[in-house]
Amino acid sequence: MANPILTLSGITKTFPGVVALDKVSFDVRPGEVHALVGENGAGKSTLMKVLAGLYHPDAGEIIYQGQPVQIDNPLAAREKGILLIHQELSLSPELSVAENIYLGAWPTNALGVLNKRKLRRDAQAALDAMGCSFGPDDRVGTLSVAMQQMVEIARSQAFSANVVIFDEPTASLTDTEKDQLFTTIRGLQAQGVGIVYISHKMDEIFELTDRITVLRDGQVQGTVTTRETDATAVTRMMIGRTLEAYFHKADSSFGDEVLRVDGLSLKGQFEDVSFSVRQGEVLGFYGLVGAGRSEVVETLFGIRKADRGTLQWHGEEIPLPSPRQAIDLGMALVPESRKEQGLVLMMGGMENTTLPHLASYARNTVMDRGKERATFDEYKDALSIKTTGPEQAVATLSGGNQQKFVLAKWLCAGPKLIILDEPTRGIDVGSKSAIHTLIANLAERGLAVIVISSEMPEVLGVSHRVLAMAEGRLVGEFEGEAMTEENLIDAVSHHLARPAAE
Amino acid sequence: MQTEVKAFLRRHGLLAGFGLFLISVALSADAFLTPGNIFDVLRQVSITGVMAVGVTFVVITGRLDLSVGSLLTLLTVIVVDQHNTSGPAMAILITLAAGIGVGMFNGVLVGLVGLNALIVTLAMLSFLQGLVLFYSGGSNVNVQNAQTTWFAVFGRHDLLGVPVPALIFLVTAVIAAFVLNRTVFGRQVFAVGGNETASRFSGIASRWTVFWAYALSGLTTAIAAVIMGSRVMGAQNTIGQGYELTVLAGVILGGTSLLGGSGSIWRTVLGITMLGFIQNGLLLLGFPYYIQWLVTWAVIILAVWIDLGAKRGRILA
Numbered sequence: 001m002a003n004p005i006l007t008l009s010g011i012t013k014t015f016p017g018v019v020a021l022d023k024v025s026f027d028v029r030p031g032e033v034h035a036l037v038g039e040n041g042a043g044k045s046t047l048m049k050v051l052a053g054l055y056h057p058d059a060g061e062i063i064y065q066g067q068p069v070q071i072d073n074p075l076a077a078r079e080k081g082i083l084l085i086h087q088e089l090s091l092s093p094e095l096s097v098a099e100n101i102y103l104g105a106w107p108t109n110a111l112g113v114l115n116k117r118k119l120r121r122d123a124q125a126a127l128d129a130m131g132c133s134f135g136p137d138d139r140v141g142t143l144s145v146a147m148q149q150m151v152e153i154a155r156s157q158a159f160s161a162n163v164v165i166f167d168e169p170t171a172s173l174t175d176t177e178k179d180q181l182f183t184t185i186r187g188l189q190a191q192g193v194g195i196v197y198i199s200h201k202m203d204e205i206f207e208l209t210d211r212i213t214v215l216r217d218g219q220v221q222g223t224v225t226t227r228e229t230d231a232t233a234v235t236r237m238m239i240g241r242t243l244e245a246y247f248h249k250a251d252s253s254f255g256d257e258v259l260r261v262d263g264l265s266l267k268g269q270f271e272d273v274s275f276s277v278r279q280g281e282v283l284g285f286y287g288l289v290g291a292g293r294s295e296v297v298e299t300l301f302g303i304r305k306a307d308r309g310t311l312q313w314h315g316e317e318i319p320l321p322s323p324r325q326a327i328d329l330g331m332a333l334v335p336e337s338r339k340e341q342g343l344v345l346m347m348g349g350m351e352n353t354t355l356p357h358l359a360s361y362a363r364n365t366v367m368d369r370g371k372e373r374a375t376f377d378e379y380k381d382a383l384s385i386k387t388t389g390p391e392q393a394v395a396t397l398s399g400g401n402q403q404k405f406v407l408a409k410w411l412c413a414g415p416k417l418i419i420l421d422e423p424t425r426g427i428d429v430g431s432k433s434a435i436h437t438l439i440a441n442l443a444e445r446g447l448a449v450i451v452i453s454s455e456m457p458e459v460l461g462v463s464h465r466v467l468a469m470a471e472g473r474l475v476g477e478f479e480g481e482a483m484t485e486e487n488l489i490d491a492v493s494h495h496l497a498r499p500a501a502e
Numbered sequence: 503m504q505t506e507v508k509a510f511l512r513r514h515g516l517l518a519g520f521g522l523f524l525i526s527v528a529l530s531a532d533a534f535l536t537p538g539n540i541f542d543v544l545r546q547v548s549i550t551g552v553m554a555v556g557v558t559f560v561v562i563t564g565r566l567d568l569s570v571g572s573l574l575t576l577l578t579v580i581v582v583d584q585h586n587t588s589g590p591a592m593a594i595l596i597t598l599a600a601g602i603g604v605g606m607f608n609g610v611l612v613g614l615v616g617l618n619a620l621i622v623t624l625a626m627l628s629f630l631q632g633l634v635l636f637y638s639g640g641s642n643v644n645v646q647n648a649q650t651t652w653f654a655v656f657g658r659h660d661l662l663g664v665p666v667p668a669l670i671f672l673v674t675a676v677i678a679a680f681v682l683n684r685t686v687f688g689r690q691v692f693a694v695g696g697n698e699t700a701s702r703f704s705g706i707a708s709r710w711t712v713f714w715a716y717a718l719s720g721l722t723t724a725i726a727a728v729i730m731g732s733r734v735m736g737a738q739n740t741i742g743q744g745y746e747l748t749v750l751a752g753v754i755l756g757g758t759s760l761l762g763g764s765g766s767i768w769r770t771v772l773g774i775t776m777l778g779f780i781q782n783g784l785l786l787l788g789f790p791y792y793i794q795w796l797v798t799w800a801v802i803i804l805a806v807w808i809d810l811g812a813k814r815g816r817i818l819a
């Protein structure tokens with residue numbers, strides 16, 4: 001067996017109030033894919049940020065290519081051949097693909113002037129090596145999430161990386177894009193690159209990886225060979241108990257119609273969308289990333305202004321609301337992107353939780369902190385959020401725990417309709433099934449629930465009825481027996497296969 | 503150890519440096535730490551201080567208000583002039599209304615229409631300076647019954663041995679701190695400055711939040727103008743010149759971030775007061791009065807630098 005290209009031993013990193021990493025040892029061999037798994041807040045991202053030079057460990061040693069090294073900053077890491085593909089993409093949308101690939105290391109001549117030709121040529125070579133369909137001059141902001149990720153990965157070619165770290169890379173990819181990504185990863189593997197793969201998705205881990213290391217509360221629980229274990233065993237190592245493998249579908253009787261939408265249209269985004277949802281019902285929206293699902297619910301919530309369409313709320317026709325009016329009616333929208341749309345990162349968990357409902361946490365416009373604190377405590381427990389206290393800025397929470405605060409802020413006011421846009425993105429297996437149970441409980445309590453998800457098993461597992469959407473149009477509605485993976489895929493791909501002219 | 507020192511300096515470096523400065527000035531200028539001088543400084547900083555309290559709201563929303571210098575001039579001219587024609591009570595009311603009005607006008611352009619704050623308020627700075635000359639016809643105005651009017655209370659009198667303007671500063675700060683930290687509006691100000699998109703998704707009317715922040719800034723400048731008018735008992739056409747930068751320097755010296763989303767009234771009070779003592783100390787050490795412009799410059803650069811450093815540190819480390 002090949003010697004490790006990279007070995008971490010005894011790495012410790014503390015933040016005020018938390019030991020994020022506790023004497024962690026970990027190694028990567030050339031040509032292997034090594035999975036790093038663990039609950040939200042276990043320390044996975046922190047460990048990888050240590051490797052990428054973003055954090056400096058309090059103690060411990062990093063041996064790279066046989067030599068003890070110190071990694072001072074991300075650029076140094078990249079120059080050594082260690083590349084981190086972030087959990088949240090970190091490209092500059094205004095710059096070109098080539099400029100992004102070489103960000104911080106642009107080729108210059110003796111006078112410090114950017115050598116554009118060399119930049120383009122090198123970038124093109126890196127893109128070719130990965131089989132990318134876009135060019136070095138494209139502006140990154142115009143690319144899809146998957147393509148942006150390819151841009152980040154292209155750095156591995158540009159800097160001839162020896163170790164590439166993927167932190168939850170598939171969180172916002174469609175299945176096809178995921179397959180492409182896996183092909184790319186296998187390509188890197190064949191070049192002898194050592195790969196670290198962080199994910200909460202067991203199927204991916206068993207499909208892709210050679211070894212699995214489990215972190216829990218900042219400590220290594222063990223490293224196992226993927227072929228010799230199974231998902232149940234790994235889950236038990238992660239959370240200390242086994243999980244039921246099935247979805248809990250709400251066992252509710254449907255009541256009155258809560259929302260009915262007719263002919264909702266927004267030019268360039270979606271056309272003629274009509275549907276309704278009843279009390280106690282979980283309505284799923286399936287579609288590929290970019291199908292227009294988020295745009296539809298953002299319009300319902302008043303973030304975007306519709307061109308046409310009517311809305312009935314509890315059987316009464318109402319004008320399309322502003323976000324404030326939507327909230328006051330009893331709508332809640334857990335948005336797609338927690339950092340941009342969901343949270344004020346500098347604020348603590350408590351202030352984020354009460355933000356949409358300030359008036360109800362105030363007496364004569366003065367905030368009632370005791371009441372806020374009670375809500376914070378309630379949801380911290382209910383969603384088992386890992387945080388040091390109400391004031392800890394959510395910026396410093398792990399990705400999954402941030403997501404839980406986005407849920408908390410929309411659950412705490414007792415909405416009548418809750419719209420969840422990718423509610424389990426970045427959430428660990430244990431909490432994920434907790435959220436599925438939560439969805440079921442909400443419906444059983446008589447809420448109308450809309451769930452948008454790109455994960456087929458999730459949509460099928462939690463919903464009573466599923467709408468399929470493609471290119472801004474509803475292309476199918478499935479209920480009961482008809483709710484199968486084949487039907488959903490058929491509906492979506494049929495539409496996409498049709499000529500664009502119609 | 504080394505990192506702890508760094509962290510300490512980052513957090514308390516300004517305060518520590520200021521302490522050293524105070525001690526060294528006190529050692530070389532006997533007059534520095536006398537009650538008379540301290541009250542003089544307090545009287546001086548209360549004008550910029552009251553203004554800075556309002557501007558702090560604007561800065562926390564992630565915007566700027568550079569119009570307050572000219573606005574101070576205009577409002578001081580108004581309060582003095584109206585004092586002669588309409589009497590002190592009416593003059594104060596008119597001044598407050600005019601201050602809020604100009605603040606709201608900025609608020610409409612920056613908040614509701616969404617224009618760039620720097621440009622809008624810089625243009626307003628110039629516009630108001632022009633308006634001053636229109637209003638005054640280019641001549642200075644003076645209070646006619648300066649010796650007898652009760653208007654003198656705001657700038658010239660003491661209460662229980664403390665200058666009234668310093669008390670006004672304190673009361674304004676206490677109320678503002680309460681509004682910022684404890685009320686719905688204050689929370690909205692932080693949210694909008696921290697993440698405007700997420701605020702909108704939370705049903706906060708972010709544009710109106712910005713609007714009201716500017717209105718507040720206009721109001722506090724009006725209060726400052728009342729103090730100024732009472733203290734000087736007159737107004738020149740340039741009386742508030744450069745105040746916008748002194749105010750801004752005080753706000754960021756206190757540590758309120760220009761990037762928005764964080765800051766506090768007490769930090770602003772501290773920043774403005776420190777700035778006042780630094781300028782006074784330098785004068786007592788025998789530097790010419792125009793040293794204050796250089797100090798303002800140095801403080802702004804230094805404070806912004808530290809702020810950016812801290813931000814970068816927080817994002818990366």
Ligand SMILES: Nc1ncnc2c1ncn2[C@@H]1O[C@H](COP(=O)(O)OP(=O)(O)OP(=O)(O)O)[C@@H](O)[C@H]1O
Nearest residue numbers: 015020040041042043044045046396397398399400
């Ligand atoms: N800059 C920071 N300041 C304070 N605490 C931090 C900071 N960064 C991380 N932490 C804490 O360290 C712990 C580990 O976080 P980390 O992001 O590594 O978790 P993770 O395993 O990647 O979780 P997830 O699956 O949710 O992404 C968490 O408790 C988090 O709150």
Ligand SMILES: [Mg+2]
Nearest residue numbers: 045087398399
């Ligand atoms: Mg993470």
